[in-house]
Amino acid sequence: MNRNHSDALVFFGATGDLAYKKIFPALQSMIKRGTLNVPVIGVAKAGWNLDQLKARAQDSLQKHGGLNPEAWAKLSSLLRYVDGDYTDSATFAAVRKELGDAKCPAHYLAIPPALFGKVVEQLVQSGSAKNARMIVEKPFGDDLASAQELDRILLSAFPESAIFRIDHYLAKGPVHNMVAFRFSNSVLEPIWCREYVESIQVTMAEDFGIQGRGAFYDSTGAIRDVIQNHIFQLMCNIAMECPARDDSESMRDEKVKVLKAIPPIKPEDLVRGQFKGYLDEKGVAPNSRTETFAALRLYVNSWRWDGVPFYIRAGKYMPVTCTEVMARLKRPPATGHGGPHVPQNYVRFRISPEMTIALAVAVTSDLDDSRQDAVEMIASRRPKPGEMEAYERVLSDAIAGDPTLFARQDYVEEAWRIVDPVLKAETPVYPYDIHTWGPSQVDQQVAPPGGWDCPQPEEQEDFRIVPQTN
């Protein structure tokens, strides 16, 4: 495996939105942390020069997290710029020149996938592909066939071990923590299976709309934008077996096994919605049937999860911004204390805006001792200043050559296989009012037993760290 540190970063799409919002801030953070000390060559077709790119980078830092004068001075000294068309060999000759004697560059394609083929071809022809690493943004294709075609293009010039498919969700600390929590503690694993878990639900709610990304979003929709990638990654963390070793391939193998056990989603197990007003957004087709919300049910047909329904829900303009996983446990038997009236136990993992792990249990009500209330035993923590952001993590790992947090070819293709039929099924799209939990059809068609969990603001804060006594 190609584990050497890249000695240059070339990023295509340097004048774009992603660079402005995420990449420049991530590069500055890497400099502050001491993980970036190689030339950074921005490439775009904007008719700009290096000073204009630097001005844009400065503006980006001021708007997204703040400019650190020392780190900026260093980043500014590392920045280079090549302006030109991605189909023009002169652009790539200029890139090659800027690369100087770099021997293992990382090429980061923050550009639409339709351009990948041209860029790869030109990188090969200009001699910049040798020993190089390719970092590619999501969405990786828009269905199974297009993902396979992108894989064909990339694999024609690079080995799989040199291809880093970004899913920034994987680089979020709380997403990591789900796996660490499951496999570093013996408390959860014995009950984390079909004998004890009644259902699992995953909610990714955002209280905002499409934020000016109409043209992109309208050709994408919620299933392609966040379910096929971000939410499936969360689901794999919930459902996977403990990897036999802690290397990246063992981890990625276990995730792929989860996806392989999931049959394609059936149209009747999906409800799609569109927030009212979406059709007036810039870049959206007047008669668009793109979903801004989707709720669905699927099954993981593995020994551990057979028969346990997984419910997934994601949407724009929901009442809150929050990503949360909730596993409801089966009720205790109907003895003197158990039965249908006892509040159900559940385990809750919150991914954002803060990291929370909560276990809900039934205790005697303080108002009526013949009744029981659900209370949560909760540990919660807000992100701390200086914590590594997801984009810093993915870029640092890609440059260092660690593939653990990147989606492998088989993973991406399995994920598309699961959603492919419903992407093509033309299921109805129901309108919903903004700041609601989507169309009412959800509760009739894909409601978990006991109903959907509607995330509430977390009241308590901070993990209590227990001092080590041995």
Ligand code: BG6
């Ligand atoms: C992106 C999607 O991949 O993830 C966006 O394109 C979504 O639509 C975003 O809002 C959510 O990620 P985060 O890290 O901002 O919660």
